[in-house]
Amino acid sequence: MKIAIGNDHVGIELKPIIIRFLKELGHEVEDFGAFTNERTDYPEYGKKVAENVAAGKADLGILICGTGVGISIAANKVKGIRAVVCSEPYSAKLSREHNNTNILAFGSRVIGSEMAKMIVQNWLEAEFEGGRHQNRVTMIAGIENE
Template sequence: MKIAIGNDHVGLILKPAIVDYLHELGHETVDSGTNSNERTDYPIYGEKVGKMVASGETDLGIVICGTGVGISLAANKVKGIRAVVCSEPYSAKLSREHNNTNVLAFGSRVIGEELAKMIVREWLDAKFLGGRHGRRVNMLSAIEEEQ
Protein backbone atom coordinates (compact mmCIF):
# COMPACT_ATOMS: atom_id res chain seq x y z
CA MET A 1 0.00 0.00 0.00
CA LYS A 2 1.11 3.58 -0.68
CA ILE A 3 0.68 5.88 2.33
CA ALA A 4 1.18 9.65 2.45
CA ILE A 5 2.77 11.02 5.63
CA GLY A 6 2.27 14.65 6.60
CA ASN A 7 3.48 16.54 9.65
CA ASP A 8 4.25 19.95 11.02
CA HIS A 9 7.38 20.78 13.02
CA VAL A 10 5.96 19.18 16.20
CA GLY A 11 4.98 15.98 14.37
CA LEU A 12 8.51 15.64 13.03
CA ILE A 13 9.44 13.94 16.31
CA LEU A 14 7.36 10.83 15.48
CA LYS A 15 7.53 10.79 11.68
CA PRO A 16 10.82 8.90 11.19
CA ALA A 17 9.74 6.03 13.46
CA ILE A 18 6.35 5.76 11.74
CA VAL A 19 7.91 5.84 8.27
CA ASP A 20 10.38 3.12 9.27
CA TYR A 21 7.57 1.06 10.78
CA LEU A 22 5.44 1.36 7.64
CA HIS A 23 8.42 0.21 5.56
CA GLU A 24 8.90 -2.77 7.91
CA LEU A 25 5.26 -3.67 7.28
CA GLY A 26 5.92 -3.57 3.52
CA HIS A 27 4.25 -0.27 2.68
CA GLU A 28 5.53 2.52 0.47
CA THR A 29 5.47 6.05 1.90
CA VAL A 30 5.29 9.49 0.35
CA ASP A 31 6.66 12.22 2.59
CA SER A 32 4.39 15.27 2.43
CA GLY A 33 5.48 16.87 5.68
CA THR A 34 8.16 19.19 6.84
CA ASN A 35 11.62 17.90 7.65
CA SER A 36 12.58 21.04 9.53
CA ASN A 37 12.21 21.94 13.20
CA GLU A 38 11.30 25.50 12.20
CA ARG A 39 7.76 26.48 13.17
CA THR A 40 5.28 25.86 10.38
CA ASP A 41 1.51 25.60 9.91
CA TYR A 42 -0.22 22.22 10.19
CA PRO A 43 -3.03 23.06 7.69
CA ILE A 44 -0.48 22.98 4.86
CA TYR A 45 0.36 19.34 5.51
CA GLY A 46 -3.13 18.14 6.40
CA GLU A 47 -4.38 19.52 3.10
CA LYS A 48 -1.48 18.02 1.13
CA VAL A 49 -2.12 14.54 2.50
CA GLY A 50 -5.87 14.90 2.08
CA LYS A 51 -5.48 15.83 -1.58
CA MET A 52 -3.10 12.93 -2.22
CA VAL A 53 -5.55 10.44 -0.73
CA ALA A 54 -8.66 11.98 -2.34
CA SER A 55 -7.01 11.98 -5.78
CA GLY A 56 -5.91 8.35 -5.47
CA GLU A 57 -2.24 9.27 -5.62
CA THR A 58 -1.91 7.37 -2.34
CA ASP A 59 -4.15 4.74 -0.78
CA LEU A 60 -4.21 6.22 2.72
CA GLY A 61 -2.67 9.01 4.75
CA ILE A 62 -1.20 9.55 8.19
CA VAL A 63 -0.85 13.03 9.64
CA ILE A 64 0.96 14.13 12.79
CA CYS A 65 1.01 17.40 14.71
CA GLY A 66 1.07 18.20 18.43
CA THR A 67 -2.35 16.75 19.23
CA GLY A 68 -3.47 15.40 15.85
CA VAL A 69 -6.55 17.60 16.03
CA GLY A 70 -5.55 20.59 13.91
CA ILE A 71 -3.94 18.58 11.13
CA SER A 72 -6.94 16.22 11.00
CA LEU A 73 -9.30 19.18 10.69
CA ALA A 74 -7.28 20.40 7.71
CA ALA A 75 -7.35 16.97 6.07
CA ASN A 76 -11.10 16.71 6.66
CA LYS A 77 -11.66 19.91 4.67
CA VAL A 78 -10.66 17.99 1.52
CA LYS A 79 -13.67 16.43 -0.19
CA GLY A 80 -13.68 12.66 0.22
CA ILE A 81 -11.50 12.56 3.30
CA ARG A 82 -12.57 10.89 6.52
CA ALA A 83 -9.75 11.63 8.95
CA VAL A 84 -9.76 10.39 12.53
CA VAL A 85 -7.65 11.42 15.51
CA CYS A 86 -6.68 8.44 17.65
CA SER A 87 -4.79 8.15 20.91
CA GLU A 88 -5.40 4.42 21.33
CA PRO A 89 -5.72 1.41 19.00
CA TYR A 90 -9.37 0.45 19.54
CA SER A 91 -10.76 3.68 18.07
CA ALA A 92 -8.35 3.38 15.15
CA LYS A 93 -9.63 -0.12 14.38
CA LEU A 94 -13.29 0.83 14.64
CA SER A 95 -12.79 3.99 12.60
CA ARG A 96 -11.76 1.82 9.66
CA GLU A 97 -14.36 -0.89 10.24
CA HIS A 98 -17.32 1.46 10.79
CA ASN A 99 -16.36 4.79 9.20
CA ASN A 100 -13.99 3.71 6.42
CA THR A 101 -11.48 6.35 7.50
CA ASN A 102 -8.76 7.06 4.99
CA VAL A 103 -6.52 9.38 7.03
CA LEU A 104 -5.20 8.64 10.52
CA ALA A 105 -4.04 11.46 12.80
CA PHE A 106 -2.29 11.49 16.13
CA GLY A 107 -0.30 13.87 18.25
CA SER A 108 3.36 13.64 19.14
CA ARG A 109 2.62 15.52 22.36
CA VAL A 110 -0.08 13.00 23.27
CA ILE A 111 1.33 9.57 22.48
CA GLY A 112 4.75 7.97 22.27
CA GLU A 113 6.41 5.98 19.52
CA GLU A 114 5.34 2.48 20.57
CA LEU A 115 1.71 3.45 21.09
CA ALA A 116 1.74 5.23 17.73
CA LYS A 117 2.94 2.02 16.08
CA MET A 118 0.17 0.03 17.77
CA ILE A 119 -2.42 2.53 16.54
CA VAL A 120 -1.04 2.43 13.00
CA ARG A 121 -1.03 -1.38 12.97
CA GLU A 122 -4.63 -1.69 14.17
CA TRP A 123 -5.78 0.93 11.70
CA LEU A 124 -4.03 -0.69 8.76
CA ASP A 125 -5.15 -4.22 9.66
CA ALA A 126 -8.81 -3.28 10.01
CA LYS A 127 -11.14 -3.54 7.02
CA PHE A 128 -14.34 -1.61 6.30
CA LEU A 129 -17.34 -3.77 7.20
CA GLY A 130 -19.87 -2.14 4.86
CA GLY A 131 -23.52 -3.03 5.46
CA ARG A 132 -25.22 -0.59 7.83
CA HIS A 133 -21.88 1.18 8.16
CA GLY A 134 -21.77 1.70 4.38
CA ARG A 135 -25.16 3.39 4.51
CA ARG A 136 -23.87 5.75 7.19
CA VAL A 137 -20.67 6.56 5.32
CA ASN A 138 -22.83 7.32 2.27
CA MET A 139 -24.85 9.69 4.45
CA LEU A 140 -21.62 11.49 5.37
CA SER A 141 -20.75 11.79 1.68
CA ALA A 142 -24.21 13.21 0.97
CA ILE A 143 -23.67 15.92 3.59
CA GLU A 144 -20.37 16.74 1.93
CA GLU A 145 -22.05 16.98 -1.49
CA GLU A 146 -24.61 19.48 -0.17
CA GLN A 147 -21.89 21.94 0.77
Protein backbone atom coordinates in the same frame (compact mmCIF):
# COMPACT_ATOMS: atom_id res chain seq x y z
CA MET B 1 -0.16 -0.21 0.02
CA LYS B 2 0.95 3.38 -0.63
CA ILE B 3 0.66 5.71 2.34
CA ALA B 4 1.01 9.49 2.28
CA ILE B 5 2.41 11.01 5.48
CA GLY B 6 2.66 14.59 6.69
CA ASN B 7 3.38 16.56 9.82
CA ASP B 8 4.02 19.98 11.23
CA HIS B 9 7.18 20.91 13.13
CA VAL B 10 5.90 19.26 16.34
CA GLY B 11 5.60 15.87 14.60
CA ILE B 12 9.10 15.97 13.12
CA GLU B 13 10.66 13.52 15.59
CA LEU B 14 7.87 10.93 15.51
CA LYS B 15 7.46 10.85 11.73
CA PRO B 16 10.70 9.00 10.84
CA ILE B 17 9.84 6.32 13.41
CA ILE B 18 6.43 5.82 11.79
CA ILE B 19 7.89 5.84 8.28
CA ARG B 20 10.40 3.15 9.27
CA PHE B 21 7.61 1.10 10.85
CA LEU B 22 5.40 1.41 7.75
CA LYS B 23 8.26 0.26 5.54
CA GLU B 24 8.94 -2.70 7.86
CA LEU B 25 5.28 -3.66 7.34
CA GLY B 26 5.89 -3.59 3.59
CA HIS B 27 4.21 -0.31 2.68
CA GLU B 28 5.40 2.36 0.29
CA VAL B 29 5.51 5.82 1.90
CA GLU B 30 5.45 9.29 0.37
CA ASP B 31 6.51 12.06 2.75
CA PHE B 32 4.86 15.46 2.28
CA GLY B 33 6.79 17.23 5.03
CA ALA B 34 7.51 19.17 7.13
CA PHE B 35 11.17 18.35 6.90
CA THR B 36 12.63 20.57 9.66
CA ASN B 37 11.65 21.54 13.17
CA GLU B 38 11.25 25.20 12.20
CA ARG B 39 7.77 26.45 13.09
CA THR B 40 5.24 25.69 10.38
CA ASP B 41 1.46 25.59 9.94
CA TYR B 42 -0.24 22.19 10.10
CA PRO B 43 -3.10 22.99 7.65
CA GLU B 44 -0.60 23.02 4.79
CA TYR B 45 0.45 19.42 5.44
CA GLY B 46 -3.04 18.18 6.27
CA LYS B 47 -4.21 19.52 2.92
CA LYS B 48 -1.30 18.04 0.94
CA VAL B 49 -1.81 14.55 2.32
CA ALA B 50 -5.61 14.75 2.03
CA GLU B 51 -5.50 15.89 -1.60
CA ASN B 52 -3.12 13.05 -2.41
CA VAL B 53 -5.42 10.47 -0.81
CA ALA B 54 -8.59 12.00 -2.32
CA ALA B 55 -7.00 11.91 -5.78
CA GLY B 56 -6.20 8.21 -5.39
CA LYS B 57 -2.45 8.77 -5.54
CA ALA B 58 -2.14 7.15 -2.10
CA ASP B 59 -4.32 4.47 -0.56
CA LEU B 60 -4.29 6.02 2.91
CA GLY B 61 -2.74 8.89 4.83
CA ILE B 62 -1.17 9.51 8.22
CA LEU B 63 -0.84 12.94 9.83
CA ILE B 64 1.08 14.05 12.92
CA CYS B 65 0.94 17.32 14.82
CA GLY B 66 0.93 18.19 18.52
CA THR B 67 -2.50 16.70 19.24
CA GLY B 68 -3.60 15.38 15.83
CA VAL B 69 -6.69 17.56 16.07
CA GLY B 70 -5.82 20.61 13.97
CA ILE B 71 -4.17 18.69 11.16
CA SER B 72 -7.14 16.30 10.95
CA ILE B 73 -9.60 19.19 10.81
CA ALA B 74 -7.65 20.60 7.87
CA ALA B 75 -7.62 17.21 6.13
CA ASN B 76 -11.36 16.76 6.64
CA LYS B 77 -12.01 19.93 4.62
CA VAL B 78 -10.92 18.05 1.47
CA LYS B 79 -13.83 16.33 -0.26
CA GLY B 80 -13.75 12.57 0.14
CA ILE B 81 -11.60 12.53 3.25
CA ARG B 82 -12.62 10.83 6.47
CA ALA B 83 -9.78 11.62 8.87
CA VAL B 84 -9.80 10.41 12.45
CA VAL B 85 -7.71 11.41 15.47
CA CYS B 86 -6.80 8.44 17.66
CA SER B 87 -4.80 8.10 20.84
CA GLU B 88 -5.40 4.36 21.29
CA PRO B 89 -5.70 1.33 18.98
CA TYR B 90 -9.35 0.36 19.55
CA SER B 91 -10.80 3.58 18.12
CA ALA B 92 -8.38 3.39 15.21
CA LYS B 93 -9.55 -0.13 14.37
CA LEU B 94 -13.24 0.74 14.63
CA SER B 95 -12.79 3.93 12.62
CA ARG B 96 -11.74 1.78 9.66
CA GLU B 97 -14.29 -0.98 10.23
CA HIS B 98 -17.28 1.31 10.76
CA ASN B 99 -16.39 4.67 9.18
CA ASN B 100 -14.00 3.64 6.41
CA THR B 101 -11.50 6.30 7.50
CA ASN B 102 -8.80 7.02 4.98
CA ILE B 103 -6.53 9.25 7.08
CA LEU B 104 -5.24 8.60 10.59
CA ALA B 105 -3.99 11.46 12.75
CA PHE B 106 -2.36 11.48 16.16
CA GLY B 107 -0.46 13.85 18.39
CA SER B 108 3.21 13.57 19.19
CA ARG B 109 2.56 15.49 22.42
CA VAL B 110 -0.17 12.99 23.37
CA ILE B 111 1.27 9.54 22.60
CA GLY B 112 4.70 7.96 22.42
CA SER B 113 6.24 6.10 19.52
CA GLU B 114 5.27 2.60 20.66
CA MET B 115 1.62 3.58 21.13
CA ALA B 116 1.71 5.29 17.73
CA LYS B 117 2.94 2.05 16.14
CA MET B 118 0.14 0.05 17.80
CA ILE B 119 -2.43 2.57 16.59
CA VAL B 120 -1.05 2.51 13.05
CA GLN B 121 -0.92 -1.28 12.91
CA ASN B 122 -4.48 -1.72 14.21
CA TRP B 123 -5.76 0.91 11.78
CA LEU B 124 -3.99 -0.63 8.79
CA GLU B 125 -5.06 -4.19 9.59
CA ALA B 126 -8.73 -3.30 9.97
CA GLU B 127 -11.06 -3.48 6.96
CA PHE B 128 -14.27 -1.63 6.28
CA GLU B 129 -17.22 -3.88 7.13
CA GLY B 130 -19.71 -2.24 4.76
CA GLY B 131 -23.30 -3.37 5.39
CA ARG B 132 -25.15 -1.07 7.79
CA HIS B 133 -22.00 1.05 8.03
CA GLN B 134 -22.00 1.77 4.29
CA ASN B 135 -25.29 3.63 4.59
CA ARG B 136 -23.78 5.91 7.23
CA VAL B 137 -20.64 6.58 5.20
CA THR B 138 -22.91 7.40 2.24
CA MET B 139 -24.86 9.79 4.46
CA ILE B 140 -21.62 11.54 5.44
CA ALA B 141 -20.71 11.92 1.77
CA GLY B 142 -24.19 13.35 1.16
CA ILE B 143 -23.62 16.03 3.78
CA GLU B 144 -20.30 16.83 2.14
CA ASN B 145 -22.05 17.28 -1.22
CA GLU B 146 -24.80 19.60 0.05
